[in-house]
Amino acid sequence: MAFSLEHSEALLERARALMPGGVNSPVRAFRAVEGHPPFISKARGPWLYDEDGHRYVDLVGTWGPAILGHAHPEVVAAVCAAAGRGTSFGAPTAAEVVMAEKIREFYPAMDMLRLVNSGTEACMSALRVARGATGRDAFVKFEGCYHGHADSFLVKAGSGAATFGEPDSAGVPADLAQHTVTLPYNDPDALAALFEARGHEIAAVILEPVTGNMGVIKPSEAFLDALRTLPKQHGALVIFDEVMTGFRVHRGGAQALFGFEPDLTCLGKVVGGGLPVGVYGGKAAYMQHVSPLGKVYQAGTLSGNPLATAAGIATLDLLTQDAFDRAAAAADAVTEGLRQVIAETKTTAVVEQVGTMLTLFFAAEAPKNFDEVAACDHARFGRFHRLMLEEGVYLPPSGYEACFLSAEHGPDEVNAIVDAARKALPASAG
Numbered sequence: 001m002a003f004s005l006e007h008s009e010a011l012l013e014r015a016r017a018l019m020p021g022g023v024n025s026p027v028r029a030f031r032a033v034e035g036h037p038p039f040i041s042k043a044r045g046p047w048l049y050d051e052d053g054h055r056y057v058d059l060v061g062t063w064g065p066a067i068l069g070h071a072h073p074e075v076v077a078a079v080c081a082a083a084g085r086g087t088s089f090g091a092p093t094a095a096e097v098v099m100a101e102k103i104r105e106f107y108p109a110m111d112m113l114r115l116v117n118s119g120t121e122a123c124m125s126a127l128r129v130a131r132g133a134t135g136r137d138a139f140v141k142f143e144g145c146y147h148g149h150a151d152s153f154l155v156k157a158g159s160g161a162a163t164f165g166e167p168d169s170a171g172v173p174a175d176l177a178q179h180t181v182t183l184p185y186n187d188p189d190a191l192a193a194l195f196e197a198r199g200h201e202i203a204a205v206i207l208e209p210v211t212g213n214m215g216v217i218k219p220s221e222a223f224l225d226a227l228r229t230l231p232k233q234h235g236a237l238v239i240f241d242e243v244m245t246g247f248r249v250h251r252g253g254a255q256a257l258f259g260f261e262p263d264l265t266c267l268g269k270v271v272g273g274g275l276p277v278g279v280y281g282g283k284a285a286y287m288q289h290v291s292p293l294g295k296v297y298q299a300g301t302l303s304g305n306p307l308a309t310a311a312g313i314a315t316l317d318l319l320t321q322d323a324f325d326r327a328a329a330a331a332d333a334v335t336e337g338l339r340q341v342i343a344e345t346k347t348t349a350v351v352e353q354v355g356t357m358l359t360l361f362f363a364a365e366a367p368k369n370f371d372e373v374a375a376c377d378h379a380r381f382g383r384f385h386r387l388m389l390e391e392g393v394y395l396p397p398s399g400y401e402a403c404f405l406s407a408e409h410g411p412d413e414v415n416a417i418v419d420a421a422r423k424a425l426p427a428s429a430g
């Protein structure tokens with residue numbers, strides 16, 4: 001029977017009358033792959049099920065959180081038990097203390113931390129702390145990194161790199177955007193030039209320490225070295241945005257993988273076990289600026305919510321080294337399998353992988369920055385995506401994203417992915 005998304009398309013039609021693009025987050029609209037999204041009815045382990053009766057091997061993992069697979073019975077039980085005790089108190093709870101202690105075991109660089117409701121809030125708040133602690137407004141981010149949708153981050157490089165930023169979204173004031181400096185990723189010279197020229201103005205440098213939001217790109221040694229030295233020399237903080245890499249490139253994040261102690265860290269996704277949680281924190285000297293101790297204001301009605309902490313604690317308890325290793329081994333096997341198929345089919349493509357994350361780029365060499373990702377064959381990715389979906393594999397619907405494996409992806413799922421790619425890769429040639 002021909003692959004049909006009839007029910008999903010009918011839902012999309014209704015949704016479009018109500019929500020911009022019919023979705024509550026733009027990438028879900030499948031615009032980048034010129035397709036229509038399946039509407040999801042349920043998820044279990046490594047599998048997603050849609051309203052049209054299809055089952056897919058899931059490589060999105062709800063954009064990262066599902067490292068244990070979907071609907072892990074112990075996480076579900078913890079959330080249900082918590083719901084029975086009350087869904088929100090707006091007052092301190094023991095679970096928040098337990099969760100904060102567990103996070104600090106994995107991320108010892110976080111002397112103190114705050115629980116918030118999303119990665120966006122975590123990054124926005126960490127930046128505010130850096131600005132408040134240094135008394136400086138400007139900060140550096142890197143092209144292709146995503147730090148959520150707070151105004152200061154929705155900024156692109158101005159005409160001369162290292163000069164004033166320009167809004168990258170309507171509604172972001174130019175007055176605010178001018179404080180965001182956007183530099184190319186993996187370019188230590190650009191960072192050095194910026195600090196040379198404007199070092200005394202810079203509050204912080206924020207980065208994805210392995211990128212996921214332009215696909216998986218590793219930081220070069222020289223880039224990491226520059227990040228270790230330059231900001232410190234000029235009194236600027238380093239913020240590791242590990243919303244995506246946290247618990248995914250290593251249980252202790254990229255900071256454990258690279259032996260890098262950032263001043264501030266942002267977490268999200270895995271740490272909430274599929275519920276809305278973000279975390280920011282770092283050196284006590286900086287976190288003491290946060291209200292009510294200090295003058296940096298940040299708050300949240302639902303922050304530290306009991307359902308979210310129940311899911312987070314259960315997830316962190318279940319994310320043993322063994323569970324992490326299973327997810328990473330699945331990523332290794334998918335990477336290996338895809339590379340074989342690429343070679344067999346003589347496709348111009350590469351697979352980059354770190355820990356449990358990987359990206360297939362339609363390029364001859366692994367990209368090192370945003371421009372190189374932009375130069376990949378994205379039209380072909382769109383065709384590949386559609387063919388993989390028809391073969392029962394749910395890839396992220398954009399060539400600028402990472403795939404996420406889970407501890408529940410076993411040999412059957414890995415083989416299903418590789419077999420699907422064996423058909424879809426040559427057929428996507430166009």
Ligand SMILES: Cc1ncc(COP(=O)(O)O)c(C=O)c1O
Pocket residue numbers: 063117118119120121123146147148149208212213241242243244245268269278
């Ligand atoms: C690295 C990074 N930072 C921040 C965010 C924003 O997180 P959220 O979507 O939870 O607001 C994301 C989301 O994908 C992310 O990948």
